[in-house]
Amino acid sequence: MNQEKEKRQKYDKEFKLEILRLVSEQKRPIAQVARDFGIGENTIYKWKKAFEEDPVNAFPGTGHLKPEDEQFRQLKRDLERVTEERDILKKALAIFSKTPR
Structure with a gap:
């Protein structure tokens, strides 16, 4: 169809x-x-x-959002950025906290 x-x-x-x-x-x-x-x-x-x-x-x-929708979009971007930073720091901590053999 x-x-x-x-x-x-x-x-x-x-x-x-x-x-x-x-x-x-x-x-x-x-x-x-x-x-x-x-x-x-x-x-x-x-x-x-x-x-x-x-x-x-x-x-x-x-392309033009209401102010509250624009604020929501900005907060979502900020959350994604902070989540990515946290994940990078977790990986770095795991790498540097390993004991040398």
Whole structure:
């Protein structure tokens, strides 16, 4: 069975904000806006919810993380580095603690 994987459409921040402006300021129904732009209604509802919860960081875009996600990424890198340093020190300790024969 050979199925082609459908690519997800990506929308930039400005486009999402424009769609939400049509819905909120111009009072256009989400169903109508979704049909006009070929977007799923659920997608617009998700954008609306994300914007209402955190307008500043609602649509970070590719490569741009929310501050808490960036902090998590940095902490994970730090942990990996410290773990590697610890492993190196363990090996060095094992080598230098051997008694000469």
